[in-house]
Amino acid sequence: RKEVEQDPGPFNVPEGATVAFNCTYSNSASQSFFWYRQDCRKEPKLLMSVYSSGNEDGRFTAQLNRASQYISLLIRDSKLSDSATYLCVVRLSTDSWGKLQFGAGTQVVVTP
């Protein structure tokens, strides 16, 4: 079983619509959670950290459910530039080096 699992998509979203997707993690010792964005053939870039109480950054809202061990990302008012692969990333509390574990990503395609 993968440590971090995501629906690969693609999620085809009309411009201006809302899209949401989840990620599940298997290790209950996971301490820190992030969403990264990766464009085709580029490196991942940090989109936002995910906090227990949930947090919002502009059109992006992230939620964490520790009991069920899943994280969600919601994108409102989708823009064409939001088309990318979104990577769910976790870090274990037991890892002193801060190693990250990546999901395979959820592809989002925003269409005009």
Add this chain to the structure above:
Amino acid sequence: GAVVSQHPSRVICKSGTSVKIECRSLDFQATTMFWYRQFPKQSLMLMATSNEGSKATYEQGVEKDKFLINHASLTLSTLTVTSAHPEDSSFYICSARDRPASGRYEQYFGPGTRLTVT
């Protein structure tokens, strides 16, 4: 924000040759650097963790004699793919973490190196 560079950005080499990839932290000191590999439509897979001045720690299944990692200074780590084979063709990405004393654990990613072995 912190900047990490990688060189080269892409390289094509013949089977059996060796390729060296450099990862540099440009505006901070990185005591820890990570090397990842990503195949198409797959997640980033951690290959090894390197700490300045000590031997790298390799993840299970990664051959340390094939993927040589050197972290000679606080701003430079290198990955050498020795005796490359076509199956080593992949996107290699490094990341660097700031010193623990900084209190920051965020990893900053380099732009990646696309290796093609013919």
